[in-house]
Amino acid sequence: MKTVQTEKIALHSFLWLAVIIIIFPILFTFLTSLKHLVDIITGALVFKPTLANYAQLFVGYRSSFTQLTINSLVIGTLTAVIVLCVSSFGAYSLTRLGWHPLPSGIILGWTLFVHMLPPITFIGPFYLISRSLGIYDSILAVVMAHVVLNLPLAIWMLQSFFESVPKELEEAAAIDGCNQFRTFWQVVLPITRPGIAATALLVFIFSWKDFLFALTLTSTPRGMTIPVGIASFAQEWSVRYGEMSAASFFATIPAILLVMFAQRHIVKGMTLGALKG
């Protein structure tokens, strides 16, 4: 019995060590963001917290961070809406409407391949496409790239949710005279709502996280997103520690909210591909 007890203590202390290693950098950044420059320089552990860095970030003269935040939110939302509209119909048809394995295999295989290609492969063509469509340096250009970035994931994730809907339910709807569209719209979609919401959240967060596409498809705050703003802080001749830490912590908030309130629902999407192949 005693060994079981020590084992338990050892197990939890290892896990707590991991927890501390993960939390510490985030906490350090949060604390730094609440410090005046003087306290950052002295590394004071006890200090008078201030919101000056956040004020500087959002309402400061010359700061475009508010604009970038709006852009990030709009781009994430638009991407999620477009991806969900497109992929829910596509995934449903491919999973449930009796496709021959060859065409559906080609479509799904291609999405998986696209998902695995390094995004850098696409930046050249996307740059030229957005230039020729006249949408370079706008929200639309970034949305276009983010739709491509997220569509494969959304299709694969939704497929797994649609697969879990009992076939009998669709059959019952068909007997009651629903055509396939109504069966999908009024029976399948309402049941899979939690899954669809989880997919939408993940698409939003992956759009919120992206740096490479936002960096290469924009050049002014018109279309830039938060990550591009953060990178520019770090590249200035003298690093603005206060604002940099405030912006970094701010960018982390959706991730924290997500693991606090929706952890269960998103685990599936995060490990996808591993389970599906």
Place this chain on the structure above:
Amino acid sequence: MSVQYKYNKLRIRDRRGKIGHPLFKYLAVVPTILILVLLTLYPVLQLLRMSVSDIRYVEGQMDWTFVGLSNLWRMLEDKVVPTALKNTLIYVVSVVSIESFLGLILAFLVSGAKRLRTFYRAVLMLPLLIPPIAIGSIWRLIYDYNYGAINKVLALVGVSGPAWLANPDIAFPAIIVVDVWHWTSFMFLIMLAGVETIPQELYEAARVDGASEFKIYWNILLPLMRSTIIVAMMLRTIFAFKVFDQIYLLTGGGPGTTTEVISLYIYKVFFGQFRLGYGAFLALVLALITSIFVIVYRVVISKTVKEV
């Protein structure tokens, strides 16, 4: 009579979900296919065309010249390419092996923990959801020579810490640490999903038989986890080739070319030197390397799935 027959036939096929509204099945995938063709297939073809071209931006116009394989010769003469490839390879091998090891251990520990399990999982998956550029920025604050957390702590014990990201010997391990912090979550989640499929009874039975904790893991759980581990490692390998954001922010490939990785170099060729054709050629090479890994991955997956 015949109408009735036709109606019945329709109904039966309807119940199998085969027809119904005959076009719905096809209409529903049209948007997906449209996006895939216009925004993934077309760009890949565009990339092929770019890679055999020289593209200049003259007076608001793209000026394309066909140059054949000269981008290939350019790549063979480019001294940065082998360095970037070598760095990428070392990077991938290091992070995949470290993260697999840690992810597996954490998965075993969390599955063994009866209390606080949801909490542990929540914290351990957190890094995966944070924007990589914010992760880079957070670690830059930690590594900072003057005001960073590490050097402040070292100063307390009277050691003056190095410039973590500017020292050619330390910069590379320093970015690997950041990657491990970021991506161990991913390996942990996959491994945890694998551990959870192992029946609890097996574990209990071994315990009753008096097997030691270590033996249970080494002789029973580990072999059962084999296919999960292989799949996870291959997937992580493919994803690790994408590395860009954090290195861009932490070192920008420096000092010198000590942390230059292939994605970062391609970005520099595209947007630093504005050589779109040559950049496209390098991107194509990277895409080919990834494709080989993806094919191997598919083959391995179909094999392991068959075994089970």
